[in-house]
Amino acid sequence: MKRLYLLFLMGVLAFSCKSRKTISDRNHQNEKPVVVISSEDNSNENNNTQVETPKAYTSATEKYIADYKVTAQHEMELYGIPASITLAQGILESGSGEGRLSVEANNHFGIKCHGWTGKKIYHDDDEKHECFRKYNDAKYSFRDHSLFLSERKRYADLFKLKKGDYKGWAKGLREAGYATDRRYPQKLIALIDRYQLHNLDREVLGDDYERHVEPSNPNETVYTVSKGDTLYSIAKKYNTTVENIQRTNNLPGTTISIGQQLVIN
Template identity: 40%
Template structure:
C-alpha cells in the first residue's frame, strides 16, 4: 500500500536537490542521502536545534506528540534543515500534496522530480507541500500523526518516545531501520530533555 503523505512512505523515493528543470539533472540528493548526512557524527547544527526545540514542544502541547520524536524526525527528514525542500519551501517532513491539494495547513504545492517505487522504481514528478513557516510544517506533522488512522496505534505510547517512534515507523516508513535512526538522533543529542521541559 502506497503511503502518500511523506517521501518516506515508499521505498526508494528520491527528491531533487536543485530546482526544476535545468539544474535538476546536475545534482540529485536522494532522501536516503539526506538521512545519512543527518546521521553523520559531526552533523550537528546548534542553530537548527535552537530553532526546532520550541516548535517541537509546541507540537507536543497541541497534539500530544513527544517533542523528542518530532525534533529527531525533522532532523532526519530535512538533513538538519538543509534539504532543498526545507530551505525553499519550509517542508521539514517531506509531506506531499494529496490529489493536488496542500491540506489545511500548507499554503500550496511545488512539483519536484522523484523516483517512486511501487515496487518497481521509476522516475516521477510529485507535488510537495509548501509552508509559510517552519511552525506550520511542524503543526501539519502533529496534525497528521495525531489524527491519521495509520498512527492511532502509536498514540497510547506518547509517554515513551522510543516505543512511540517504533510504532509510528510501522506506517511512516518502509525502511526497517527508520525507528532506529530516529532513536539514534534522540540519543546523540539528548532530545528527551524536550519531553520534560523545566
C-alpha cells in the same frame, strides 16, 4: 609743582598696572583646566555598547535543534507527540534544515500533497517529480506534521503509548507506514539518544514524565538515575566502565539527569 604732579600720576599708573597684573595672575591660578573631548572620543565612548556575538554551533544539527526545539515542545503540549520524535523526524527528513524541500518549501517532514490545495513543490523522492506541500513558514510545517499524525487512524495507537516512550513512537511510525526505510526507527532513536532530545519531553511533562526503556537482551539492566549519581558511580556499582555505558546509551558526554534511564550491560 608740575614736576610733583607728573611724579604723582606716574606713581598712580604704576600701582594700577601692578594691581591689574596681580589680579590677572590670581585669576589664572584659580582657573580650572578645560578638557576638550573630540568627536573621535565621543564615538569611542558610544561604541562601548556591547554587541551580542551570534552563537556558534558545531554542526547544522545542533543549530536546527536550537532553532526549532521550542516549536516542537509547543506542538507536544497541543497534540501529545513527543518533542523528541518531532525534532528527530525534522532532522532526518530535512537534512537538518538544509534539504531542498525545507529550504525552498519550508517542508521539514517530507509531507506529500495528498489532496493539498495550497502551494506545491515537485521533488524526486520514491518516484520522480512527486508533489509535496509548500508552506510560507516552517512553523506551519510543524503544525501540519502534528495534524497529519493526530488525524489519521493508522497512527492512533501511538497516542496510547507512555508519554516518554520515544522508542515506541519511532517503531510505531515505521509500522504504521510513515516511512519505507526499514532502519527508520533506529535512525530516530540514535538521534534522540545522541542529542539527548528526550530531555525536551521531560521539560514539557514535568512530573508526568515517564520514559520507557527496553533492554535489548536478558543480560541488560535498566537503571534510573537518582540524585547524586554520576556515570563513574553507576559504572562502579555494576562493575562496568563509563565508556561502556556511554557507548550502550549513545551518550556524547558524561552529563546525566535525575530520572534518566540507562541500559547497563
